[in-house]
Amino acid sequence: SGDTYYTLTVVSGSGDGSYTDGHVVIITADAAPTGQSFDVWTGNTTGIANVNVASTTIAMPGSNATITATYSNNTYTLSVVSGTGDGTYTNTQVVAITADSAPTGTIFDDWEGDTTGIVDVSDPTTNITMPAANATITATYVTSYILSVISGSGDGDYAAGTGVAIVADGAPTGQAFDDWVGDTTGIADINDPTTTITTQAADATITATYVASSGYTLTVTSGSGDGDYTEGQSVTATAISAPSGMEFNQWAGDRDDIDINDTALYSSSITFNMPAQDVTWIATYKDIGSPLDAWPGYNYFCKKYFGAEKEPLQYVNDGNTLAFDNAANSEWEYASEESACIGFETTLPARTYIEYGLTASYGSTVYIEASDNDNRYYYNHLGYLTGLSNNTTYHYRFVAEDERSNTIYSSDKTLTTATPAGNVVYIPGSMGSPRYMLDSANTTYIVTQDINAGDTAFQIA
Known part of the structure; x- marks a missing residue:
């Protein structure tokens, strides 16, 4: 009878075939995948x-x-000298x-x-991503020096040449920071309570010192530096960013x-x-591209030196009680379709605003002088309400x-807003650009937007 053949199946290798019992077959594993090595034959x-x-x-x-x-992942040896993680x-x-604790000093x-793969070589406790090779890394140490910060923060042990942030403690009541004293070599600015020091190759002690404060106060409106x-003492006041559509104009305030x-x-x-007196600076702003405005400074000067509080005769002449003037023609209002102009007087100089709305609860405000700390106090006040609805009654005070x-x-x-009776002409409407000739009899002219003119805007014929 003929020979009997049996099937040999070789997975991940060569040598497959049909063979008789006892036949010797050469078998070879496939090349190992990247990062792996042959491990062992398994099966029959x-x-x-x-x-x-x-x-x-x-x-x-x-x-x-x-x-x-079968295959297994390659392994590599990590040796950590003066640390753990081997x-x-x-x-x-x-x-x-992790590096071992530093030796004394x-x-x-x-x-x-072999530092490739270390997250932060300057950190004694960090991680390493193992390369495809054996690796040896060593924790190293340098001589340290003691920085002592008295009345401040930043103390510690540092290597020479290290930049360290130092901050003076808050000044005691009635005092102000003066300067840093002691081993001040390397301090960026000894007159700054928050600064840096570059450490030297020696122990160092620095001290924040303080002096009695004379209590002169800087007030900065719309800015920082208070x-x-x-x-x-050298002082800096910095204005906040200008509102949208505006730019910095000038500082108003004390010049004494x-x-x-x-x-x-x-x-x-x-x-x-800083002079030997309190100081107030006020940052003012103007529309982008408009000329510089000296008015805020002039207002502040007048308010400080010529207000009612500086000229008591105003109280002698007008009394010292603030009230709305009820004399004839001291209050008036004119309403058109979508806006209103309102004038009134006070018995003493004042800053004012108008509250208005569809009910006596109001809800909207238009400032005349009160929104601007720079403004003077006035007897006469003129406010404009805009964005109103036509044929509508509004409450105001x-x-x-x-x-x-x-x-x-x-x-x-x-x-109550309303369209005026009779002939009405809207400006600019179809009238083009200034100058606008107002020459029609029995006609009401309504200006629907702000008019900017380099010369005469309106001429009444």
Whole structure:
């Protein structure tokens, strides 16, 4: 009779075929995938000369057989000198490494050696991503020096040449920071309570010192720099960003005993030496592209030196009680289709605004002088209500505050918007650009937008 053949199946290798019982077959594993190595043959391994060798032989058994070449990930040795994390790891495995505690008089400096894959070589406790090779890394140390910060923060042990942030403690009541004293070599600015020091190759002690504060107060409106400062101390006031559509105009405020060039008033940051008095600076703004406006400074000057509080004769002549003037023609209003103009007077200089709305609860406000701390106090007041609805009744009232912060409110009043009777002409409408000739008899002219003109805007014929 003929020979009997049995099937040999080799998975991940070569040597497949049909063989008789006892036939010796050469089997070879496929090349290992990247990062792996041949491990062992598995399956019907009876008859394999050496299951641990990638290329070997098998004596065919008297039955069908299946064998498989298997692989394992390559491993590499990580050696950590002066630290922990040693071991055997696979490629891309993330390993935590920690430097040993620094010897006396030193501090950790950095990791050296096969540092590729270390997250931060300057951190004594960090991670390394294992490369596809054995690696050795070493924690290194350098001599440390003690920085002592008295009345401030920043103390510690540092290597020479280290930049350290130092901050003085808050000044005691009635005092102000003066300067840093002691081993001040390397301090960026000894006059700044918040600064840096570059450490030297020696222990150092620095001290924040303070002096009695004379209590002169800088008040900055619409800006930064407020605080109490000593006479002669250099101070900087900086304006906040301008509102949309506007740009910085100038500083208004106290000029007494301050040695400063007028041109500096038009810079959004102003530096001066604190005089022996309180100082107020007010940042003012103007429409982008419009000319510089000196009015805020003039207003502040008038308010400070010529207000009712500076000229008591005003109280002698007008009384010292703020009220709305009820004399004939001291109050009036004119309403058109979508806006209204309202005028009124007060018995003393005041800052004012108008509250208005569809009910006596109001809800909207138009400021006349009160929104601007720069403005003077006035007897006569003129407000404009815009964006109203036609043929609608509105409630409104006046609010006024005098120089002594006394505030008064008028009674509730009403006005009704309407299209004027008779012939109505809208400006600009079809009238083009200025100058506008108002020459039609029995006609009401309604201006529907702000008019800018380099010369005469309206001419009445």
